[in-house]
Amino acid sequence: MTINTLISFLGKGKADPQTGYRTATYRFDAGFSRRVAFFGMALTEYLKPDRLVLVGTAGSMWDVFFERAGDDDAMLQLMAAVEAGEVTQDMLDLPRRELARQLGMDVDCLLIPYARDAGDQAEILRLLAGVVQPGECLSLDVTHGFRHLPMLALVAARYLSRVVGVKVEQLYYGALEMTTPEGETPVLKLGGLLKMLDWVDALATYDKDGDYGVFARLLAEDGMAKGDADLLTRAAYFERTGNPVRARETLSTVFSSVEAHRGALGGLFRETLKKRISWFRRGKRDDWELSLADAYRDRGDYLRAATFMYEAFVTRACNERSDDPTDFELRKKSYASARAQQPEVAKLEYLRNSLAHGVRPRADQEARTLDDEGRLQTMLKSLRNKLFKP
Known part of the structure; x- marks a missing residue:
């Protein structure tokens, strides 16, 4: 069974002394809106995933899900750690259990570094890869994280897709800065960015x-x-x-x-x-083949480059003799005649055969050519200039 997972990033909000985040009415579609402080909660209700993964730093608002009044020691310790920016992974067992109870689903809380440098950024991708499984369908919420985290989330979506084998369905952003005069905050779907990638x-x-x-x-x-x-x-x-x-x-x-x-x-x-x-x-058949030879040479596909260049030479020989270039026997005769006039083409034929069969030529100079990419590129360009003069 496919597991649908929501990954939601937590930031560090101070707009509201009670909730941390500013409360907003998020409009998802014509039939669904919710007024909440943390967008991820409304998105969880909207998507109804099988699992929620909350991702944040040591200073993220991990206590945003709880009433700030109370004397529970674990809660007070978590709130103090949030204030000091010293939350540890062990402390996150409390919000994990409480949210799992509230939502009736599996919840994971993942502590990540601040992504200050390439090492931190790579570590975040590694940590995310550790909490998902191949075949999962992911949605990502990038509303509340630090401003640089949405960029990393986009990279993470592609990384998890390619390396872990998950399917990233959508990226969501509650656009507080686009709140309408009527007080509704639009929910943007940024999945088009993944399509662009x-x-x-x-x-x-x-x-x-x-x-x-x-x-x-x-x-x-x-x-x-x-x-x-x-x-x-x-x-x-x-x-x-x-x-x-x-x-x-x-x-x-x-x-x-x-x-x-x-x-x-x-x-x-x-x-x-x-x-x-x-x-x-471009022109006739020999022009097409020569164009393909050039393109494959430029991208380092030397067997196809040599093959198409050879075929372009044979096709051009047929055209010059007014032979049918699609007739195999006539191609052989035209090639034999042209080879007598341009013996240099033998080098191209030998090169094509050597590349196709993985056999090195007997001549030391030609063998050295195939052992060095630069020399091979030079030989192909030289043969093209000699065999296909304007």
């Missing part, structure tokens, strides 16, 4: 390995027809299996959908995506 991740993935299929799911979630979005995955498959003709056909079909897309996030990244898939518009 998904797009940034997709761009990084594409730049690394050239798979623009990673944009398909994001475009579909952003409103593009799923059938159109899936064409990107199909085009990427054809390209990465050495079939630029089918890749071009598929891209030419979906490109107009990418151009016309006006989704909130897709529109933000549309021009960048168009630039990355526009190779199919």
Whole structure:
């Protein structure tokens, strides 16, 4: 069974001498609002999670959940520690038990450092990872923490998703500074920031390995027809299996959908995506293949770079002889004829075969080339300049 967990950050509030936080009426939607001092309590009632995790520092308002009048020794000790900024993890057993009783759910209280430096910040991520399990669905409340903690919470959401395997559903913020003249404080959902990070991740993935299929799911979630979005995955498959003709056909079909897309996030990244898939518009087949060779060389995928450069040479040889570049036997004949005129292409053929089969060339100079990335880059660029003169 999926566990739904709310992680709520506690800050250090002094606006109200009794509650610590200023009481506000938080408006979630047309049918739900609550007037509370601590936003996390209203959010807990709204979401009805299975579990609540309260996160705060040694100076956070851990006593905000209790009446400040009383003579309970543990309560007085906690209140004094909050005032002094000296709360310890052991002291948090009291608010944990009391809140679990009030809310009727599992509650954890997590003491974190102040995130003053990279060490503190990394420690917070480690502590958060220790209180969640793979498969949990998380919601994060960043209303009351220190002002720098929402930035860390955003990183934490991505970290927990990638490293632990949780699903972050939403980030919530009770925007007290946006309180209306009628006295209602809007509740903002900041999950769009996570979606933006998904797009940034997709761009990084594409730049690394050239798979623009990673944009398909994001475009579909952003409103593009799923059938159109899936064409990107199909085009990427054809390209990465050495079939630029089918890749071009598929891209030419979906490109107009990418151009016309006006989704909130897709529109933000549309021009960048168009630039990355526009190779199919360049000239003839040998131009497409050479463009792909350049792109794969630049991102360090040397086998594909050598393969597409070799295929571009063969295709160009077919074009010069007016042979059909899709006919395998004619490609062989055209290549043999062109090789006789440009023997330098043999180096490209040997290089492609060496990369494909993992066998080093016999010649010491060529073997040294494959043992050094800089030399390999230089050789590929040199072969391109010699074999594809303007």
